Amino acid sequence: MLSARVLCSALSLAGAPIATWAISVTEIQGNSFRSPYEGQTVNDVYGILTAKDKYGGWISDVPSSDPRESNGIRIYGPHALRGVSVGDDISLTGRVAEYRAANNPNDLSLTELDLIRDIIVFSHDNHVAPVLLGEDRTPPKGQPSAYDDGPDGWLSVPNNVTRLEEENEVLRPDLYGLDFWESLEGQLVTVPSPVAANFPDWFGAVWVYGAWPVAGLNSRGGLTVHFPESGGAPDAHSGAILIGRPLDDTKLPRAYMGMEMSDITGVVTYQFGNYYVLPLTAPDIVSTPDEWPSPTTLLSGSSPCSLTIGDYNVENMGPRSWHLPTIADHIVSYLNAPDIVFLQEIQDDSGTKNDGTVSADKTLSRLTAAIARVSLYEAQYEYAYVAPEDNMDGGQPGGNIRVAYLWRPAKVSLVSGSPAGNATEATEPVLDEQGKVTLSFNPGRIDPINTAWEEARKPVAAAWQTNNGERFYTVNVHYSSKRDSSSAQGDARPPVNGKSEQRTAQVNVTATFISSLLDLDPTAHIIVGGDMNEFLQTRSVFAPFVGLLTDMNEVAGVPPSERYTYVYEQHAQEIDHILVSDAVKAKGGAVEHVHINTWATSKGAQTSDHDPTVAKVWVCASEDREVGSAHDSDSDQGIVQAPWNQIIVL
Template identity: 45%
Template sequence: MKLLLSLFVSVTILTSISFGLTIGQINGPRYLSPYAGQNVTGIRGIVTAKGPSGFFLRSVEEDLRSDASNSIYVFGSTFLRNITVGNLIALDATVAEYRSSTAYIYLTELTNARNLKILSSLNPVVPIAIGQNFATYPPAQQFSGFDNGDVLSIPNNSSQISVKNPVLDPTQYGLDFWESLSGELVSIQGLTAISKPNSFGDTWITGSWNVTGRNGRGGMTMTDRDSNPEAILIGAPLDGSDNPADIRLGDSLEDITGVVTQAFGFYRILPLTSLAVAGTKIPASVAPTTLLSNGTSCNQLSMGAYNVENLTPTSTILPSIAKHIVEYLKAPTIMFLQEIQDDNGAVNDGVVSANLTLTTLVNSIKAQSNITYAYATVNPVSNSDGGEPGGNIRVAYLYQPSRIRLHNANPGSSTDANAVSLGSDGIPELKYNPGRIDPLSAAWSASRKPLAAAWETLDGRNVFYTVNVHFGSKGGGSSIHGDLRTPVNGGVANRLMQANVTADFISQILALSPSAKIITAGDFNEFSFAPPLISFVSLSGLQELDEVAKTPVEERYTYLYDMNCQQLDHIFVSPSLAARPVGLEHIHVNTWASVQDQISDHDPSVALLDVCE
């Protein structure tokens, strides 16, 4: 494990020597050992597990008065051939605190092991069973006492566990719970996969303990002030085998035994052997939407939103994106698309047009359904909107010209700032249709600009407005299991500015016409209960459609990240639309698929709205 790490950080080595300590005393009841950097002698314990770079040792003299772990990792391969599981051994070593990044929590371990003595063999090794009684349930809501009750509270990184070094409270805080078991051999029954495997084959799970946030698929949905600390990551098997790569959200897994450790920014269990799938959630795939437009009628108009993940004319996923729009979204009247790249993708040559990308997608949809879409977008300035260099991602609309059209079409340019005024007919008019919202604002540095548009039904009687968004990414964030508390929500300050600029534009439409019908949709890269979207709702006057449609909070997700089903993609509507019958469905065509079968990293959503005057 440690041989794969590139950066070594440790507590300064001291010269003192400590005699006759137990492993529990070495760990201590806090995150950092009181003996870090000291040489210790005569440490006794039973070998509970072996890995390629060290072994795990459990004390034979457990301290039941403390929450300190009675097990520890002994780093180094010197004695691996000499020992077997069940050996009672004694050794001298140095206590170290190790982490591969300053953003991670330290792992207390023994290094430079020497003077090994095998005292006996064939000693029983019984794992601690997590989840078999209330005393072994991980806490289900709070990660750390330094999070102010909310891992999304700001300011971020206002304290660090390595600095505060708190006394462990494993009954209250998830990180304290897993730290209190660091190095320990444990067993878990009743496993449910709550993520797909990452590129290293690691998968988040829950076991047979009480949880919060469980959705119908078996995943754990992130909700206000609850990001699911009861989950644990299952890492690389100690026997060198590989975990399955095709695990899907909600799969049931066979029971495991393994050791608890801290690596790459997360607490994890390293199983003795690989995970095995015991059963797959039924149905295996998601059903198509039931929300269909009613012909050309304005009272049942369907709208879809989809982040199509760096789509180019030659993307291998393009026919599948078209298939999703046709078969799963049932060809909504209008599609809000994000991450449309330019006509030659990530070739950094100044090309910004996406006409070929969008035409290729429109043609693929028509070939699969005989449905004709038109498109509307505004090209960015080259390399000004983030994403892959040269890719020039932007937001775009697809719409069915047999049902709706742009109201007084007048497209703006890359740098034209849209504006709102009251038209001669008494309804708000956009200066540019479609047009970008304040594209020169500092809020949009290296980020996509929202695209506002006004639409009308073909009889010209029903006008409504849309804003298509793709806010700044969460790049630069820190691990939810990390040293920094609260964890860094990467880009949150930029998203707050973006939310406010977008909300201000929308509020101008509502100020001119409180009954205006406005739909804002897309990839906000943020949660409804985080400061940027709290501010957006407050300033814009819009309501989240999930709230209007009364979607259960556990079913509000469009994305998988770490242990959480998350909602980064949202639809907001103005009060006049919220007061009418609405429909909303998140189509989990990607979050329910295996890694190999997913087309985008986001799920699309479909809304059904009444835009009639």
């Protein structure tokens, strides 16, 4: 492809060393993350220009027999390639640089040539065959890096133990995702039959995977974070790649999970904390998913002991929120009006106005009224919450988001005899005059002044009774967000999992409360749910729950790839959970994730950024489920009852 390979005379410009031999692109790239020629000026670098943008372009040299060495490289300089066209066979002199944006210290560096001069054009209209991913080279499954070697792989805690580029080990592209994409840095590649794993990000880039083996493929076409059947750490979906802005300024399709596009050919680069393919031109839409969200099939049974529990993060809902009527419709039309609904992100009565208001009566009364209207007044709900201190629970300033309960008094009620709690007083399990377990404040916050809850929503526990007098208990949580996390494709290994230590402390406080309740009644029926902002696959965070609570997905046998309520980057993921005590687990149950938001056709079409979940549980000591039981077709909503222990994922 390139014939001119000549000796160069030893020169020096302003003291910068210049290589005395013509150096190939593969030698410059080397077999690790950083170039062995970093900082040196290299003379007579040959290559064919494969792509251009306003900042420069990319050249490709002859391929190396070593798959660790890329034969492509970025040529940086807004005017460096003036007069040079794609397909030109050229030589040039430039300085080897490792570029990292100053405001992103956790980014990996991009090997490039800058300070370009002495360009010679030898010929025109040359062709470079792109690397066909999935055939010529295939992304590995597993972990992003050899340093993601903790028990939970890339999700292991502690984070930021190793800096990848400080180690600068020889690449292992056959084993590790970051090594794989680094070994292709600057090269022209083709992604065959790309499928979108998410909506476009704020800049229009979209995560895709191509026609190669991937882990965690769900029925929609997304990639779900889950434990592999063979055991070990969860896959990081390193086979997914971000598709950036096309170099010809065409527009990427408005993608969503499961959309298939035509083949994408472009150059591999690193920017904004991730590896990208920058397409030469935008792909076309080939196909879109033909299935859309359906209502849950789970219905409350006619037995007082058979209950449905809904869980929904309603994303900053205030009394005047545009999406309040839609959420009301979801609760009725998609969740089948559960007996109890766990809500998160209920704002105060002034919404985002930062005026000291903490009451949410107006917000919740408008929501319950809207639900009643949607259901033609068949679904009547009461509500309960504990008001926070002003601006002490994080979230949008002035919004004072909190967790709240809705419940249908025709089926359940709060256990009476205890006052409702306030922002700072802790509820505790106690025995009432009848010797039954109740709570000192009902509902009440769990250890609200514990430092684990600094700038975080406090959980609210409640003691309930069915219409036949049986008691059960719930805890509604909204743990700290992953704010301050680092890119999963960044320098810190394992990636920084923002606030994981705080979430671990929050789980520990919650577990201590659950344990104290079980100490008084080892057979207590307990349901813990809400937005936990963490994968169960980050086992270190959830370790305090081991032996106390079980994931309802496990109880119901939901396939691991179908367990998701949220989508972020390339990952479909479950960060909203419903966990139950052994007494509930022993009686079985069902759970369905209703993908009304993750299956939307655009980010703007979402009502919330979370999907709701519905679980069906049995909350009584008695297991008599014959006449009037959970098997009975005469449900309390006049709709045919779904079979007990039914496993359906929507």
